[in-house]
Amino acid sequence: MSYIEIRNVWQQYGQNVVLERLNLRVEEGQFCTLVGASGCGKSTFLRLLLGQERPSKGQLLLQGQPFPAEPDATRGVVFQRYSVFPHLNVLDNVAIGLELPRSPLLGRLFGGAKRRAREEAAQLLHRVGLGHALDLYPSSLSGGMQQRLAIAQALIVRPRVLLLDEPFGALDPGIRKEMHALLLDLWKDSGLTVFMVTHDLSEGFTLGTRLLVFDKVRVDPQYPQAYGAHITYDIALNEARAREQADKLASLITTKES
Numbered sequence: 001m002s003y004i005e006i007r008n009v010w011q012q013y014g015q016n017v018v019l020e021r022l023n024l025r026v027e028e029g030q031f032c033t034l035v036g037a038s039g040c041g042k043s044t045f046l047r048l049l050l051g052q053e054r055p056s057k058g059q060l061l062l063q064g065q066p067f068p069a070e071p072d073a074t075r076g077v078v079f080q081r082y083s084v085f086p087h088l089n090v091l092d093n094v095a096i097g098l099e100l101p102r103s104p105l106l107g108r109l110f111g112g113a114k115r116r117a118r119e120e121a122a123q124l125l126h127r128v129g130l131g132h133a134l135d136l137y138p139s140s141l142s143g144g145m146q147q148r149l150a151i152a153q154a155l156i157v158r159p160r161v162l163l164l165d166e167p168f169g170a171l172d173p174g175i176r177k178e179m180h181a182l183l184l185d186l187w188k189d190s191g192l193t194v195f196m197v198t199h200d201l202s203e204g205f206t207l208g209t210r211l212l213v214f215d216k217v218r219v220d221p222q223y224p225q226a227y228g229a230h231i232t233y234d235i236a237l238n239e240a241r242a243r244e245q246a247d248k249l250a251s252l253i254t255t256k257e258s
């Protein structure tokens, strides 16, 4: 059984078929980069994985079970545009991810529980290079810093799957490189399974252990919305890195079981 299995998924809005015949098996710890023409349904696919939408047809399975139908802590998400809370400082932006689920009524923790949540958040913020900025507000952060914050927000709840929709699309090339290194380090440490949409093919090739190309194969010029895209190429990449990660995860599972 694969970690994630996509079985004959279709997504259609009214008469507009966006995705069709999508079939995919992904093992735990793989880093999938998604590329394809603008409008061919890559973000739609991420929304299906996130649970923001349900497919018109087909199934998405996580370890053999249907994906949770609502966004939850199994999946973290980072968008291109900064999704952080402007009225909270950096530390609170991340700590709130722990406070909300642990105190659904008040949305706040107190005493020792609050201190522990803030310590955990501060540790992660150090890890993503924002240890010096805990008290700052998002408006005073650069684009790269805001995306570091968005990544910390996504990771604080320890998701199993990380979804990234062009997370570095708005950043300068130098900062992008730094973010690539950070993302790869986080991925190696965490064993996360990653799906990342990018318009930058070289980014897709550099980061992924698997490149998935979305494309429309069937086209009716009279009725362009009749057919959807599916995965036309599935290319294994950076195989040494992929193998290392797979071995690491396998040994973690063996240690847990023994």
Ligand SMILES: Nc1ncnc2c1ncn2[C@@H]1O[C@H](COP(=O)(O)OP(=O)(O)OP(=O)(O)O)[C@@H](O)[C@H]1O
Residues within 6 Å of the ligand: 013, 016, 018, 036, 037, 038, 039, 040, 041, 042, 043, 044, 045
């Ligand atoms: N909720 C919706 N209702 C109706 N149509 C939608 C909805 N969401 C997406 N679409 C349509 O689905 C198609 C695919 O959009 P999507 O954003 O998934 O493509 P994409 O490959 O991510 O594009 P881009 O690379 O430009 O971000 C578009 O034609 C869009 O208009």
